[in-house]
Amino acid sequence: MEQHTRTDAYTDRYAARAAGMVASEIRALFAVAARPEVVSLAGGMPYVSALPLDEVGRMVGDLVARNGAEVLQYASAQGDPVLRERICEVMALEGVQASADDVVVTVGAQQALDLVTRIFVDPGDVVLAEAPSYVGALGTFASYQADVVHVPLDEGGLIPAALRETLERLRREGRTVKFLYTVPTFQNPAGVTLTTARRAQILEIAAEYDVLIIEDNPYGLLGFDGDPMRALRADDAERVVYLGSFSKTIASGLRVGWVLAPHAVRAKLVLAAESAILCPSSFSQLAVREYLTTQPWREQIKDFRELYRERRDAMLESLDAFMPEGCTWTRPAGGFFVWLTLPEGLDAKAMAPRALAERVAYVPGTGFYADGDGRRHMRISYCYPEPHRIREGVRRLAGVVEQEIRLRDTFGGVEHQRSPGGVHTPGPDTV
Numbered sequence: 001m002e003q004h005t006r007t008d009a010y011t012d013r014y015a016a017r018a019a020g021m022v023a024s025e026i027r028a029l030f031a032v033a034a035r036p037e038v039v040s041l042a043g044g045m046p047y048v049s050a051l052p053l054d055e056v057g058r059m060v061g062d063l064v065a066r067n068g069a070e071v072l073q074y075a076s077a078q079g080d081p082v083l084r085e086r087i088c089e090v091m092a093l094e095g096v097q098a099s100a101d102d103v104v105v106t107v108g109a110q111q112a113l114d115l116v117t118r119i120f121v122d123p124g125d126v127v128l129a130e131a132p133s134y135v136g137a138l139g140t141f142a143s144y145q146a147d148v149v150h151v152p153l154d155e156g157g158l159i160p161a162a163l164r165e166t167l168e169r170l171r172r173e174g175r176t177v178k179f180l181y182t183v184p185t186f187q188n189p190a191g192v193t194l195t196t197a198r199r200a201q202i203l204e205i206a207a208e209y210d211v212l213i214i215e216d217n218p219y220g221l222l223g224f225d226g227d228p229m230r231a232l233r234a235d236d237a238e239r240v241v242y243l244g245s246f247s248k249t250i251a252s253g254l255r256v257g258w259v260l261a262p263h264a265v266r267a268k269l270v271l272a273a274e275s276a277i278l279c280p281s282s283f284s285q286l287a288v289r290e291y292l293t294t295q296p297w298r299e300q301i302k303d304f305r306e307l308y309r310e311r312r313d314a315m316l317e318s319l320d321a322f323m324p325e326g327c328t329w330t331r332p333a334g335g336f337f338v339w340l341t342l343p344e345g346l347d348a349k350a351m352a353p354r355a356l357a358e359r360v361a362y363v364p365g366t367g368f369y370a371d372g373d374g375r376r377h378m379r380i381s382y383c384y385p386e387p388h389r390i391r392e393g394v395r396r397l398a399g400v401v402e403q404e405i406r407l408r409d410t411f412g413g414v415e416h417q418r419s420p421g422g423v424h425t426p427g428p429d430t431v
């Protein structure tokens with residue numbers, strides 16, 4: 001008789017680093033979340049349908065017809081030189097002065113994270129990351145067997161005093177910190193932004209403890225009020241490695257991102273990129289280059305900002321209207337995400353299947369911590385559903401939270417446990 005077994009017959013063959021690569025326990029739930037009757041506040045997918053798709057289609061067609069021999073060919077590992085110039089113009093909007101020679105084009109900011117971790121981190125090395133942190137970065141750090149130490153954030157972003165305390169403790173323990181990973185602007189998942197005053201403090205502390213900073217900034221141009229924040233990299237070119245992306249400002253499917261690094265680091269990154277992928281896609285790079293040269297990209301970003309602002313407003317208004325007492329949430333000034341904290345004794349992870357039964361999905365907070373913390377939290381995103389769906393989703397979610405509060409009051413609090421180890425690898429639903 002044929003035997004069906006769910007154990008992995010290759011377990012003994014894997015490298016040690018594969019042990020940290022585990023699928024999210026909630027991934028199975030996402031198959032259900034994708035059903036049309038479910039309002040998904042879980043995904044972090046940009047609303048690419050807002051692009052002038054006919055125009056982009058014509059542009060790409062012309063590009064291949066006119067310049068196919070370049071568009072469809074291998075190219076340099078560092079990336080197209082003209083695109084790198086354009087990237088410097090984009091970063092200038094955040095105060096960054098850079099030479100195109102210090103930019104490496106990558107397959108999204110995700111590959112930038114991978115390359116940076118690859119060149120700096122040995123197994124067991126300490127990487128500092130905000131609590132909570134972007135799930136995809138935690139997956140990368142786990143795959144290189146880093147020891148992630150979290151530093152808390154609040155409404156004003158990463159807390160400088162907590163960073164200093166953590167660095168002091170690690171110094172006393174004789175541990176070297178390889179870098180601090182931070183998403184200072186419109187953070188994923190918390191939706192908070194590092195204040196201007198704290199930016200200076202974080203740079204000062206990093207200099208004092210001689211720590212490199214990895215500034216991941218895919219949402220920087222998607223602010224709802226005023227000019228873009230000044231990037232950390234704008235004030236320290238030697239200590240900050242900057243990661244950028246066109247996923248949210250043009251289209252995530254193109255998979256074009258970049259790293260801006262001090263010159264020596266840039267050289268190592270190019271070698272690492274060569275060994276990983278030979279070169280980034282010429283097709284995608286030249287499509288982005290053409291888009292930035294021929295299309296009104298600044299106006300398009302404005303349109304995206306307006307679209308996401310309207311959705312953010314729909315989410316905040318319905319949270320204010322429907323959420324029961326005891327819940328708190330962040331009020332993002334840009335980006336895609338709200339971070340919601342449940343009343344004491346509730347557990348967002350245990351609640352997720354019950355929320356799905358009520359046709360609403362979110363990402364439980366545990367995915368955003370390397371240590372299994374975060375059960376009282378959840379990430380709800382407003383980037384993808386239309387405003388009326390967001391309102392309906394939040395209304396349903398509020399009903400589920402009310403039921404949980406009643407259960408808690410009847411049967412007592414939930415014992416908060418940390419998840420068993422293992423960092424979730426991101427899927428398209430959790431980016």
Ligand SMILES: Cc1ncc(COP(=O)(O)O)c(C=O)c1O
Nearest residue numbers: 108109110134188245247257431
């Ligand atoms: C903070 C952060 N960094 C990096 C990425 C990866 O972006 P990309 O599509 O450029 O690989 C994301 C995607 O959501 C993100 O939120």
